[in-house]
Amino acid sequence: MTEIVYVLTNEAMPGLVKIGCTQNDLAGRVRGLFQTGVPLPFEVFYACEVQDCKFVEKQIHDAFGDHRVSKSREFFRIAPERVKAALLIGAKAEIKIGDEIFEGLPDIKETASEMKAEVEAAKRRARFRLEMIGIKPGTELQLEKSPSITCKTLDENNQVEFGGEKLSLSRAALKAINSLGYNWDAVSGPWEWMYQGKRLDEIRREIEDEAD
Structure with a gap:
């Protein structure tokens, strides 16, 4: 059993990251999060194997609790680099997955492509200056x-x-x-x-x- 803690980003949710954990199937977890109401798939910013994913997840949630959007959700308004830096302390190995996790699901890929174009257009309109x-x-x-x-x-x-x-x-x-x-x-x-x-x-x- 592989204990994994992950940091996810989503272009449709600028400024937010999702911090969670799973056992064994990171790709399946990412696919499962792409549901109705989420216009774009999540992307893995960083994921790592740890000794006890539930424990590490709780410690990270507590450490960044003041950045949490809602107590009942795993979303935080924080730079993903900061979360990665904290996880590196106890990481056993980095876990990576490729874009092929959505292979065989053409509707997802097509929708994601269309939505990304819209998000990029919105980002250009509201680019920070x-x-x-x-x-x-x-x-x-x-x-x-x-x-x-x-x-x-x-x-x-x-x-x-x-x-x-x-x-x-x-x-x-x-x-x-x-x-x-x-x-x-x-x-x-x-x-x-x-x-x-x-x-x-x-x-x-x-x-x-x-x-x-």
Whole structure:
């Protein structure tokens, strides 16, 4: 029996991750989650074998409890990289599955393709820009993980100066975080950089909530 804890993302649910566990069949679990009411299949951001998946799942849920969307659901508003970093502490081995988990289910693949196109269009319309939250060129931002690490905004389109380079907000965040000893492949710039003690993504959400 393989004890697995997983971190799932879904393009239809930006900013949210699902943290759960299963025994043996990760692919079957991912397929089973693609049901009516979920427009796109979940994608495995990270999954690993652990000694006791129920125990590890509970510890991770407790550790990130303040980011939980609902007490009765396994969804968290948090960067998936943070959850992966926590799981690496007790991981025995990484578990990977390929896109073939949906082979033989043409309706799912066709629907997913159509929905992804719609989601990508929506993401382009609502792509994060510094001007959305009133941040002007020349503003200093702090890295949430280590506020002594800073960058300076260069324009409204997420370009910043970091380490003497002109980089995108996300690229600068990735370099900054990996300089701390991490080995992440990707990060969300608006989630990792702060302004006046708040993540840029949090500021955006506050503004959007006020406008609703």
